[in-house]
Every structure is written in structure tokens, then in C-alpha cells.
Amino acid sequence: MAERRTTGKSRKSPRKSVGKVQFSEVTTEDAAKRRAALENAIRKKVETEKRAHQIVERLLENNISEDFLMDCAKFISPSHYKDIVEERSIIKICGYPICKNTLQNVPKQKYKISTKTNKVYDITERKCFCSNFCYRASKYYEAQIPQTPVWSREEER
Numbered sequence: 001m002a003e004r005r006t007t008g009k010s011r012k013s014p015r016k017s018v019g020k021v022q023f024s025e026v027t028t029e030d031a032a033k034r035r036a037a038l039e040n041a042i043r044k045k046v047e048t049e050k051r052a053h054q055i056v057e058r059l060l061e062n063n064i065s066e067d068f069l070m071d072c073a074k075f076i077s078p079s080h081y082k083d084i085v086e087e088r089s090i091i092k093i094c095g096y097p098i099c100k101n102t103l104q105n106v107p108k109q110k111y112k113i114s115t116k117t118n119k120v121y122d123i124t125e126r127k128c129f130c131s132n133f134c135y136r137a138s139k140y141y142e143a144q145i146p147q148t149p150v151w152s153r154e155e156e157r
Contacts, residue, residue, distance in 0.1 A: 045151040052076050052150050059084045064097045073145050074153065081142050089128035096134035096141075103130060 055072050058064075076084075085095035094101045112121045129135040146153065 048075070048151040052080050056080050056084055056087075059097045060087055060091070062093060062100050066098055069097050069141070073141070075150065076145060077150050078142055078145050078147065081145055085128050085138060094130040094134050095128035096138040098137075099130060099134045101130040101134075103128075
């Protein structure tokens with residue numbers, strides 16, 4: 001039994017040292033690869049967010065074509081679009097980017113009571129638009145924008 005223990009110990013120790021050397025070499029190589037991949041992913045995220053921010057700023061202007069608006073859906077998220085609608089209403093322009101109308105007679109109340117249907121409607125979102133048509137068109141466009149993060153859509157195209 002004593003012979004087996006000494007032989008067993010001598011066999012195990014060289015294996016551990018060899019395994020540690022190989023493991024540390026693989027770990028440093030993998031760590032470098034992972035670090036490079038993470039840096040690329042972060043750069044990609046930052047670039048796509050910058051592009052989305054530039055598009056948001058462009059959509060705050062008054063002369064937007066339908067084609068440009070349709071192309072923008074690939075590069076923005078629904079939260080970006082909500083920001084566009086909100087910012088446009090703050091500067092008293094209709095929230096729908098294609099519409100060039102100014103907002104006039106914006107109601108100050110938060111709710112609208114319909115006597116026809118006997119219902120109370122929350123009009124906080126509706127106040128950002130000049131008409132029901134623009135409100136519905138904007139909601140339709142917002143529903144078409146993908147929910148996936150902007151930076152992950154590069155692979156989808």
C-alpha cells in the first residue's frame with residue numbers, strides 16, 4: 001500500500017503542473033480574444049446609438065419625406081420615436097414627423113369625457129398631434145418599429 005501511495009503522488013504532481021501551464025496559456029489567449037470581442041461589441045453599440053441620436057435630431061426638423069421616415073425605422077427603437085414625438089410637441093410642431101402643421105389650441109386638461117360613449121379618455125398622448133389622422137398614423141408607424149435593440153439589428157439585415 002505504501003508503494004501505491006508514493007507512486008500515486010508522483011504521478012499526480014506532474015499532471016497538475018502540466019495542466020496548469022496549458023490552462024494559463026489558454027486562459028490568457030481566450031481572455032485576449034474575449035476582450036477584443038467585447039471592445040468591438042461596445043464600439044458597435046456606441047456607433048449605432050450615435051446614428052440613432054443623429055436620426056432623432058434630423059426627425060425634429062420640419063421637412064421630412066415619407067421615404068426618409070420609412071428608412072429610419074431600421075435605425076431607431078420605439079423609445080427613440082417616442083422621444084421624437086415628445087420633442088416635436090414641445091417645440092409646438094405636430095408629433096408626426098411627416099406633418100408640417102403647428103400645434104394650436106392644445107387642451108390643458110388631461111382627460112376628455114365623451115358624452116356619446118360615456119367614457120373618459122386620457123388625451124396626454126393625443127395632445128402631441130394636430131389631428132386624429134396624425135395620431136393614428138404615428139401610432140401605426142411606431143408599431144412597425146422593431147422592438148429589438150438597435151445594436152443587434154445589424155445581423156438581421
